[in-house]
Amino acid sequence: MVQYSRARLDASFAALSDATRRGVLEQLGRSDASITDLAEKFHMTLTGMKKHVGVLEQSGLVTTEKLGRVRTCKLGPRRLEEETAWLERYRQLWDARFDELDKVVEELKQKEKVDGRKKRE
Amino acid sequence: MDARRESEVSPMKNRTTVERKSERELIVTRTFNAPARLVFEAWTTPELFKQWWVPKSMGMFLRSCEMDVRVGGRYRLAFGHDASNAAEFFGRYVEVTPHSRLAWTNEEGGDAGPVTTVTFEERGGKTLLVLHELYPSKEALDAAGTGAADAMSESFEQLDELLAAQSASVGRS
Numbered sequence: 001m002v003q004y005s006r007a008r009l010d011a012s013f014a015a016l017s018d019a020t021r022r023g024v025l026e027q028l029g030r031s032d033a034s035i036t037d038l039a040e041k042f043h044m045t046l047t048g049m050k051k052h053v054g055v056l057e058q059s060g061l062v063t064t065e066k067l068g069r070v071r072t073c074k075l076g077p078r079r080l081e082e083e084t085a086w087l088e089r090y091r092q093l094w095d096a097r098f099d100e101l102d103k104v105v106e107e108l109k110q111k112e113k114v115d116g117r118k119k120r121e
Numbered sequence: 122m123d124a125r126r127e128s129e130v131s132p133m134k135n136r137t138t139v140e141r142k143s144e145r146e147l148i149v150t151r152t153f154n155a156p157a158r159l160v161f162e163a164w165t166t167p168e169l170f171k172q173w174w175v176p177k178s179m180g181m182f183l184r185s186c187e188m189d190v191r192v193g194g195r196y197r198l199a200f201g202h203d204a205s206n207a208a209e210f211f212g213r214y215v216e217v218t219p220h221s222r223l224a225w226t227n228e229e230g231g232d233a234g235p236v237t238t239v240t241f242e243e244r245g246g247k248t249l250l251v252l253h254e255l256y257p258s259k260e261a262l263d264a265a266g267t268g269a270a271d272a273m274s275e276s277f278e279q280l281d282e283l284l285a286a287q288s289a290s291v292g293r294s
Contacts, residue, residue: 013144013263090147091139093176094252098137098151100173104163105155112159 015059020044021052025061025075032074035064144259147235149252157243158220160250164239165190165223174198181208192217196225233261 015021020042027033027041039049053073056062063076135152142148153160163169167186175183181200184207188196194214201207209229216224221241227234235254242249256262 013141013259017144087139087141091137091149094139094149094151095137096176096178097173098153098250099134100176101160101163102135102153104169104173105153105159108159108162108169109155 011059012061015055015061018052018055021056024049024052024056024073028062028073028075032072034070034072036070038073141262142253145256145262147254147256147262149254151250153248153250154246155248156246157241157248160248161220161223161241175200190214190217190223230261230265232257233264235261235265 016025023042024038027038033041035046035049035053038044038053039046042049044052053062053064056073057064057076060076062073064071064073066072135154137149137151140148163173165188167188170188171183171186174186175181182202183198183200184202185197185199187198188194190196192214194217195211196214197209197211199207199209210227212226212228212234214223214225215236216222216238220243222238223241224236224238226236233256235256238253238255240251240253242251254262256265
């Protein structure tokens, strides 16, 4: 189970490592689009855009459907939440840690003030 | 990351950000309202380090903490109440520049462990802390992320249970 989700994360991070592919996801978040539309929008050849969409499709972030001669792309059932979820949990760990560090540092600061006053007296 | 927007939401607390900078790197940042030497002191003095490294929400107990903070010096953190639930984290310091920079290896996981570098940058009496973790491979980072995520969600569940139990005993407030 863990292995499975790890492989999916790998595919997602690979898919997201490219600026054009992130742009395509953003675009598809607004509306579905054909590969031709996307190629035009991102000033790319049809072949180039097909490759990007292929990577996104493999990661499950995008699905495509061919109707007649047109292949329409839309966001896949999986969203970005899964990818950001572990980063967010990691952030929460450090945030909790640093909240505690804040307290320790604040105590040191107060102690310095008191010691400073004592020295002046 | 819009720091301004965040500070409107919560004016007192500084924000912790995490960013996956590349396939092998994670960056954590946070500002502390104190000079760098104090933040550095809290990071390099075992008695102080013990007070914050394991937040209560982690549900873990730091049994001992040894730190020989100098280049080549070793550290060892032992978790758990006894041998049955023990976990150890250890490595050595590879860079020590008082008040500004600290780097260490994480060797408990063998070769898969990252090198962690922390920089303390003082600006107008405040300290910007940047923690950088460089993993030997993308796979190592993904595995660490999944592990940390699992551990954290577990401890947050424990926390949820605890809070639920407390609020139940207090009654409706």
